[in-house]
Amino acid sequence: MKRGTQIAGARVLIIGAGSGIGRLMALDAAARGAAEVLIWDLSAESGKRVADEIAATGSHARSFTVNVADSDQVALIAEDTGPVDVLVNCAGIVTGKKLLDADEDAIRRVYDVNVLALYWTTRAFLPGMLERDRGSVVTISSAAGFTGVAKQTDYSASKFAALGFTESLRNELRTDGSNIGTLVVCPFYINTGMFEGVTTKFPRLLPILEENHVASNVLDSIESGREQLVMPSLVRLLPAMRLLPTRTFDRVLDFLGVNKTMDHFTGRRPVSPEPNTASPAAELNSVEGAATHP
Template sequence: MKFFLQCLQFLPLLIIFTLESLLKLFIPKKRKSVTGEIVLITGAGHGIGRLTAYEFAKLKSKLVLWDINKHGIEDTAAECRRLGAKVHAFVVDCSNREDIYSSAKKVKAEVGDVSILVNNAGVVYTSDLFATQDPQIEKTFEVNVLAHFWTTKAFLPVMMKNNHGHIVTVASAAGHTGVPFLLAYCSSKFAAVGFHKALTEELAALERTGVKTTCLCPNFINTGFIKNASTALGPILEPEEVVDKLLNGILTEQKMIFIPSSICFLTVVENTVSRKRQPNAENWEPLCIHLWWTAVTAKTFITP
């Protein structure tokens, strides 16, 4: 009975946050200007990173592009210059901490202080746990998680000093729910989501409210990295759709971007149903926690 009453206490909160979110859908937040901002995008030689660079180029930002693929990064840079942007391209191995730090020093010396950091570089290996080689697991975490630490440590201090900047974490819906044969990838994306959430709270605690954070969590994207991808969270997405929502989320300073937006609720339902428990007294507490999480989700994640 106690846990049942706790559930009821969360329902008004859920309703209020949901109504607030729906109201804000009809009152869009003003998009900020990024003209002249120095934007660094990792993994800019292909896919989401490349298309994101194109969009920032159209917005007259100064671009710093990182990728391990020299040919890919040069192609992206050439198109961004054609779009009228000033571009600096660097070949960087985001699985290598020292390469990140040395490249960051070059950026500061040759370009200036980065004010928008888009941690987009990522790798994925599709196989079961035992077929995934140890070096593949290590590289997954080095690129998908640890690189976020090294780039942020390199560029965040100036943002904090100026109380102005933006850290963007490209994660995944797989950072909220497990997918078979993507154990290392899902684990790394769970860590990336945790990195974003903890960094957001830390900046708030340090009263650096001018430094914004955004985390992108899309369903699988049609970029060719994962063949025949399929989940219960929705259809496979086209890169252009994802980048459009990512840019809008950055410019309106959204903390969490789910694509499609229904993923935030579907993950809660999946986690609740997967427990396969009967609603007896001793199991009301997990349900209460899920209801609370849903309420917070409605407030924090889907509010424009």
């Protein structure tokens, strides 16, 4: 395990920090003494609001309005942002529909934000880290990166890709002798406010994760040099269970309620169909910042 990157004194960039867990990580990074917290968000208003929150505490923050799906825009704004010590890719969207029900534009948007944006942002900031031979690249994947989920074909496949991206980057950096760290985060459900009264089929085995808990654990993992963060602990069994016969594995997932996610929530309320890029794996029902699915 490589040495971690200390948040204190670091320039920390969080993609999608205008709300949800991205916002909480930004606030926590400032509280830990980051030299500057850099906020990239699709919403100019949301990004500025978080930067103002941080500034009110006496810490330094700047916000930038960025569509991370646009590679040219990412490259241009990265120049204004300057080199960073920590890059947290925290944007993600999902259609939450069956394969034949999702329209082409929505599917392309999922891959643009959940997968291709990882390439554009990392390519923009990795050279500066390599030049100094220090830093951390963080990818928010999902437990869905370990198993395909019904009614979330595009999302699940994109999170498999995000996991593979980070693992490939880790090995590339490792074999090149670089000290740049990588961290992939794979959470299960996260209560980020889209649902009220959320419950799961087995709340003791698969509890709803609280936003602050996830955000602080991500920053702790960056500082410790951890390379994978899976939450809750039961989710660690999913990769191993993939070695079971397919039908057996599917029955396990059915027993846990993974393939009937929406049937095991209570207090569901309507949400906006408009996607944003604010939170990690935000995920159920087309909007990030939701009670997130794996």
